[in-house]
Amino acid sequence: MTAIAKLFRTTAFKISLAYLVVAAIGAGLVLARAGWNVEKLIDAQIAQTVDTDITGLAEQYSEGGIGRLVQAVQRRSEQPGGGLYLVTTHAGEPIVGNVANLPPGVLAQPGLVETDYLRASDLTTPHRALARIFALPGGFRLLVGHDIDEALRMRRIFAGALVTSLIWLVIIGTIGGLWVARHVLRRVDTINAKAKTIVAGDLSGRLPLAGTGDELDRLVQNLNSMLDRISVLVTGLNEVSDNIAHDLKTPLTRLRSRAEQALQFAETPEDYRLALEKVIDESDALIRVFDALLMIARAEAGAGPEGMVDFDAAGVARDVGELYEPLAEDRGINLALETEPGLILHGSRELIGQALANLVDNALKYGTPQSDAEKLAQPDVVVAAKRQGKLVEISVADHGPGIAAGDRDRVKERFVRLENSRSRPGSGLGLALAAAVARLHKGTLRFEDNSPGLKAVLALPAAAAIPAKLAQPARSQTGAAA
Ligand SMILES: Nc1ncnc2c1ncn2[C@@H]1O[C@H](COP(=O)(O)OP(=O)(O)O)[C@@H](O)[C@H]1O
Numbered sequence: 172m173t174a175i176a177k178l179f180r181t182t183a184f185k186i187s188l189a190y191l192v193v194a195a196i197g198a199g200l201v202l203a204r205a206g207w208n209v210e211k212l213i214d215a216q217i218a219q220t221v222d223t224d225i226t227g228l229a230e231q232y233s234e235g236g237i238g239r240l241v242q243a244v245q246r247r248s249e250q251p252g253g254g255l256y257l258v259t260t261h262a263g264e265p266i267v268g269n270v271a272n273l274p275p276g277v278l279a280q281p282g283l284v285e286t287d288y289l290r291a292s293d294l295t296t297p298h299r300a301l302a303r304i305f306a307l308p309g310g311f312r313l314l315v316g317h318d319i320d321e322a323l324r325m326r327r328i329f330a331g332a333l334v335t336s337l338i339w340l341v342i343i344g345t346i347g348g349l350w351v352a353r354h355v356l357r358r359v360d361t362i363n364a365k366a367k368t369i370v371a372g373d374l375s376g377r378l379p380l381a382g383t384g385d386e387l388d389r390l391v392q393n394l395n396s397m398l399d400r401i402s403v404l405v406t407g408l409n410e411v412s413d414n415i416a417h418d419l420k421t422p423l424t425r426l427r428s429r430a431e432q433a434l435q436f437a438e439t440p441e442d443y444r445l446a447l448e449k450v451i452d453e454s455d456a457l458i459r460v461f462d463a464l465l466m467i468a469r470a471e472a473g474a475g476p477e478g479m480v481d482f483d484a485a486g487v488a489r490d491v492g493e494l495y496e497p498l499a500e501d502r503g504i505n506l507a508l509e510t511e512p513g514l515i516l517h518g519s520r521e522l523i524g525q526a527l528a529n530l531v532d533n534a535l536k537y538g539t540p541q542s543d544a545e546k547l548a549q550p551d552v553v554v555a556a557k558r559q560g561k562l563v564e565i566s567v568a569d570h571g572p573g574i575a576a577g578d579r580d581r582v583k584e585r586f587v588r589l590e591n592s593r594s595r596p597g598s599g600l601g602l603a604l605a606a607a608v609a610r611l612h613k614g615t616l617r618f619e620d621n622s623p624g625l626k627a628v629l630a631l632p633a634a635a636a637i638p639a640k641l642a643q644p645a646r647s648q649t650g651a652a653a
């Protein structure tokens with residue numbers, strides 16, 4: 172497509188063209204109307220002059236008959252000006268007047284006519300006249316009229332002005348339209364060129380602003396904020412995949428070396444059996460990591476509204492408590508449950524249950540049993556669910572080492588495990604899931620000091636506080652925070 176063809180196809184040019192057409196119609200109407208008015212005025216003036224002439228001549232005729240009339244016409248014919256007079260005989264022969272020639276038949280019909288004629292003083296150039304014709308007794312004909320060449324010239328001037336102004340309008344309009352289109356197009360072209368480099372991979376690039384604050388600038392601003400958001404998401408995504416690749420490599424390597432060792436050193440079927448069992452254990456751990464990652468991804472993608480139900484938070488707390496009771500007993504930890512009735516949440520019961528399970532799992536894993544006396548004063552681990560304004564807060568408090576204030580955000584990221592926890596089993600995904608579930612439900616996960624120990628609080632909006640359509644998943648928060 173040539174550059175000029177491109178210009179013609181721009182919206183800016185089409186809009187200019189539309190304005191041009193409207194302006195041309197408007198100008199045409201105004202000029203035509205003015206011309207018409209002027210012509211009517213001139214016509215009226217001519218008609219009036221003719222009528223005055225006729226009145227005068229009629230007086231002469233009624234006073235002195237055809238003789239006086241001829242004399243009067245003779246006088247008037249000799250006066251300068253546009254007045255036209257002619258008296259003919261019954262046979263059409265001119266008796267007196269300043270009209271030399273008329274098209275045949277004009278004198279035959281009395282009344283008002285517009286006709287060509289030749290002037291007695293100038294027999295070469297035909298003129299045009301508006302005339303009234305009378306049939307007089309005795310077969311005489313009287314023509315009284317006026318030259319209208321002046322009016323015709325006026326009409327031609329108006330028509331000429333109309334045409335030239337329309338031509339100028341079209342020329343100026345087209346040039347203006349092209350200029351506007353080119354001006355706008357140049358900006359669109361630079362934006363397009365920059366967009367291409369961004370598409371080609373330069374995600375740090377931004378579209379150029381003209382600084383005029385017009386709609387194009389606003390569009391560019393919005394596109395730029397979109398790009399900002401995308402690059403944050405992409406960076407987050409890159410980090411997450413790096414982490415995942417890195418953190419899965421270790422257990423896979425371990426898995427492989429166990430199999431390799433078995434091949435090298437195992438001798439009896441019992442050796443092989445043990446080795447295979449270890450391989451299965453390692454595989455199970457890997458599968459658990461994948462499950463956790465998938466669940467986080469699911470929570471971050473936002474479970475559809477079909478998975479969202481109303482349910483009692485206290486019920487979930489009870490279920491999770493029961494599930495971990497045996498494990499707590501094994502570790503010599505006493506687990507207490509404190510709930511209030513009527514804590515209705517709207518959301519995914521399964522995901523919230525899993526988030527709470529992860530918090531309880533941590534409390535049992537990192538929390539330490541207290542002395543018997545202390546246990547009496549306060550249970551080692553307390554799982555509580557209570558109403559806090561518009562929120563339902565589900566908390567798990569333990570008496571372990573807690574998490575330093577500076578680490579409380581970091582531990583919510585995938586695969587983050589604090590230094591002193593490395594000896595315990597785990598993959599660093601438990602809190603990441605809990606945080607993602609909180610975000611999905613438009614809630615938060617926060618940590619408080621239980622002095623000593625940690626209190627992890629899952630604060631979620633109570634069902635009544637959520638609008639009916641609920642919890643459109645918090646997509647805008649996903650990804651980057653992981
Ligand atoms: N109750 C707790 N007390 C002290 N530290 C904790 C507690 N819960 C979590 N943490 C710290 O946060 C880290 C991340 O926890 P999590 O995401 O559940 O991973 P994992 O339990 O697999 O290590 C843990 O490795 C630990 O260092």
Ligand SMILES: [Mg+2]
Nearest residue numbers: 533597601602
């Ligand atoms: Mg954990």
